[in-house]
Amino acid sequence: MSEDTHPSTHPPLPPTTEDDRVSWLRLLRSRRVGPSTFYRLMAEHGSAQAALQALPEVAAAAGVKDYTPCPEAAARAELKAAAATGAHMICVGDPLYPPDLQQISDAPPVLWALGDTSVLSRPTVAMVGARNASSLGLRMARGMGADLAAKGFVVVSGLARGIDTAAHTATLDTGTIAVMAGGVDVIYPAENTRLAEDLVKTGLRLSEQPFGLMPQARHFPRRNRIISGMARAVVVVEAAAKSGSLITARTALDQGRDVLAVPGHPFDARAAGCNMLIRDGATLVRKADDVIEALPTRQTVENKPEIQPPQPPAAPAPDRRSLRDTAALHSRILDRLGPSPLAEDQLIRDLGAPARQVTPALTDLELDGRIRRQPGGLLSLT
Secondary structure: OOOOOOOOOOOOOOOOOHHHHHHHHHHHHOOOOOHHHHHHHHHHHOOHHHHHHHHHHHHHHOOOOOOOOOOHHHHHHHHHHHHHHOOEEEEOOOOOOOHHHHOOOOOOOEEEEEEOHHHHHOOEEEEEOOOOOOHHHHHHHHHHHHHHHHOOOEEEEOOOOOHHHHHHHHOOOOOEEEEOOOOOOOOOOHHHHHHHHHHHHHOEEEEOOOOOOOOOOOHHHHHHHHHHHOOOEEEEOOOOOOOHHHHHHHHHHHOOOEEEEOOOOOOOHHHHHHHHHHHOOOEEOOOHHHHHHHOOOOOOOOOOOOOOOOOOOOOOOOOOOOHHHHHHHHHHHHHHOOOOOEEHHHHHHHHOOOHHHHHHHHHHHHHOOOEEEEOOOEEEEO
């Protein structure tokens, strides 16, 4: 059972009864069923209950033998745990569901929300950055977060050490949203337990994961897509050249979000990622007013807009390209390359893009460890 793209732009109707909620949770928690498969099964079978009945046959057709969906007792236990903590089950299509998040192709079918759900109706800005942030980075996150909150924005982040913690702490009074990599009841890191408890008084903790789940490494990129997906823009305050914050930035681009970055000193490795983003077209921001000015005026963000390949210009074009154009060029280069070496000049001809654009992109991909240069001007995937 592969993870296909969501087959419909219309989300399923949210469950209205206890039995419906149990069926949704059973389907979503069943083995090999992620968000995209969930939506495909719902579209094909009309309801979660019907999809559950068909699931063993679907699994058998995919070569998975002796398949058993998630037991009903497990789903009811999750609902019971949520009730005990006062968490809300927010399903896609529900009026409380974040409207921008609902538009991404792999939107979580179910979110657990602990705290004040009224913050979900306000405009949000994501703020991410280094865990080992510098003093200046922390001060920037606190100041920018507080100023954004004063202008009516809700800051969403991931409750991690460093920049995330500073952003949440600065916006406690007005309400902030922490997206969890594990269960909404599992505080990670433990040192942020007090912050997480204070946060729910005016804001929210959100998670798509089951109650009691300890976060693992693979959960954090999934968490990051929610952070960027529910925000109008993503602000990277401080990030190294290879960091989780840059993964969030790339995810934001794939979702059609704007990426903004705070510049840093060239000698500070913790600012290298932000400086790279700005070099590649991210909007440079120094204060909250810069962020607000750069925000899209539309109320919602279109889902994953089609990125057109750059065409050869009739006249010399400026070298400065948007970050989204750079990401698109990286994807086209990786699509053209394979294990067999290809001459660099042939690649440039195949792409139909100016060498002054392709050459820096090749350097970026080489530094990122995604392509390899070989003798004779040949390139291949790593």
